[in-house]
Amino acid sequence: xxxxxxxxxxxxxxxxxxxxxxxxxxxxxxxxxxxxxxxxxxxxxxxxxxxxxxxxxxxxxxxxxxxxxxxxxxxxxxxxxxxxxxxxxxxxxxxxxxxxxxxxxxxxxxxxxxxxxxxxxxxxxxxxxxxxxxxxxxxxxxxxxxxxxxxxxxxxxxxxxxxxxxxxxxxxxxxxxxxxxxxxxxxxxxxxxxxxxxxxxxxxxxxxxxxxxxxxxxxxxxxxxxxxxxxxxxxxxxxxxxxxxxxxxxxxxxxxxxxxxxxxxxxxxxxxxxxxxxxxxxxxxxxxxxxxxxxxxxxxxxxxxxxxxxxxxxxxxxxxxxxxxxxxx
Numbered sequence: 001x002x003x004x005x006x007x008x009x010x011x012x013x014x015x016x017x018x019x020x021x022x023x024x025x026x027x028x029x030x031x032x033x034x035x036x037x038x039x040x041x042x043x044x045x046x047x048x049x050x051x052x053x054x055x056x057x058x059x060x061x062x063x064x065x066x067x068x069x070x071x072x073x074x075x076x077x078x079x080x081x082x083x084x085x086x087x088x089x090x091x092x093x094x095x096x097x098x099x100x101x102x103x104x105x106x107x108x109x110x111x112x113x114x115x116x117x118x119x120x121x122x123x124x125x126x127x128x129x130x131x132x133x134x135x136x137x138x139x140x141x142x143x144x145x146x147x148x149x150x151x152x153x154x155x156x157x158x159x160x161x162x163x164x165x166x167x168x169x170x171x172x173x174x175x176x177x178x179x180x181x182x183x184x185x186x187x188x189x190x191x192x193x194x195x196x197x198x199x200x201x202x203x204x205x206x207x208x209x210x211x212x213x214x215x216x217x218x219x220x221x222x223x224x225x226x227x228x229x230x231x232x233x234x235x236x237x238x239x240x241x242x243x244x245x246x247x248x249x250x251x252x253x254x255x256x257x258x259x260x261x262x263x264x265x266x267x268x269x270x271x272x273x274x275x276x277x278x279x280x281x282x283x284x285x286x287x288x289x290x291x292x293x294x295x296x297x298x299x300x301x302x303x304x305x306x307x308x309x310x311x312x313x314x315x316x317x318x319x320x321x322x323x324x325x326x327x328x329x
Contacts, residue, residue, distance in 0.1 A: 006100075009287045010107055012257040022053045022260075022285055025294050033071040035063070036293050043270075054262070054272055058283045058297035064091040064240045069292050072096065080135040082239040083128065083206070093135065093240050096291045101242045104288040105139045106146065108256040112246045113177070113200075116146035120169050122162060123154045124180035124188065125204075135239050136204060140179060149174075163194050170198060179235070181206045182219055189226035202233040202246075216251050216312070236312060240296060242288040245310075252309045258287040261310045263303060276306045279313060 005028060008021045029036050030047040036059055040046070043057055050056055063069070066089070070076070074096035082091040095101060109116060123140040131137065137154075144152050151169065155162040162178075169176050176199045180188070185203055188194070201223060205216075220232040231249030245253040245261070255261060263280040265271040273280045282300040289296075301313045 006290060009258050010103060018260065019053055021287055025287060025290050026050060026056050029071045029293060033293060035067045035069055056295050058295045059293045060297045061240050061299065064093060065089045068094055070094050070096060071291050079133055080239050081133040091239050093292060100288050102142055104243045105142060108244055109143055111256055116143050117148050119147055119175045119177045120149045121147045121152040121177045124178060124184045125154065126156045126184050128181060159188055166199060177202065179204060185223055189223055193226045196227040196229055200233055201227055201229055202235055204235045241284065241286045243286045251311055254309050260285040269297060276304045279303045
């Protein structure tokens with residue numbers, strides 16, 4: 001890695017410093033990531049052709065399912081795997097420096113919510129908690145440990161203990177963060193309908209085949225009614241990234257300074273939409289992903305707002321690589 005680039009990632013202060021750092025990382029990955037370099041060659045694009053971040057080719061996230069994506073020559077310290085559904089192949093993120101992930105999720109949480117030690121943090125993540133290689137579980141375990149509050153932790157099937165804990169924490173006037181996968185929060189809402197007023201309820205998406213897919217707006221409406229809360233918070237991340245965006249309500253997400261969302265033309269995967277409120281594919285620049293690939297084309301649909309926030313509207317009907325079938329065999 002070029003000296004100094006890593007130190008620049010979490011010191012982004014404005015669009016200019018983001019652009020300069022992103023371009024340095026692009027050049028570094030174009031030279032030192034064998035699979036990304038092959039992808040660029042297939043597009044007949046050299047690093048010298050790219051003068052600004054909008055011209056950077058974004059790497060299809062689906063290729064994490066059948067390629068080892070590593071920049072540099074370090075060995076993986078941790079391999080994160082997507083959950084997938086029955087019969088699906090899983091994505092694998094080969095992380096050579098877990099301290100980058102830990103710094104990223106810790107600083108992002110503090111940016112949006114303050115110190116973890118201010119909270120009792122409870123994680124309702126069945127089907128994730130049982131997996132050793134879940135990046136979400138890794139993050140939540142880190143935040144729970146940083147909270148320093150032994151009352152928090154992971155709750156899988158012991159929702160009675162969770163509800164008893166929340167009632168006790170509310171009486172003690174402690175700040176509570178309940179992070180849950182969507183299907184588990186819906187199960188809790190419909191089976192127990194607990195009063196969670198005053199609790200920050202954060203969903204992290206995912207029905208994982210457990211329930212019928214519904215829109216985020218529909219899900220939030222159910223949770224607000226059943227939990228007696230005014231807003232549902234959300235976290236947007238994925239196995240292939242080392243950074244997350246957060247929403248404090250209405251499904252409008254904001255990224256930390258080292259992460260940027262761009263919307264691509266759904267009919268032309270190499271072109272971006274430069275006007276707000278137009279629906280297209282979500283491209284992500286994640287500077288923390290310096291040792292993997294920082295420029296990811298996802299299968300999600302979204303749109304930008306004028307203030308830099310973005311919405312996630314769903315997925316392409318067929319989110320396999322559209323127009324970029326390079327390397328898929």
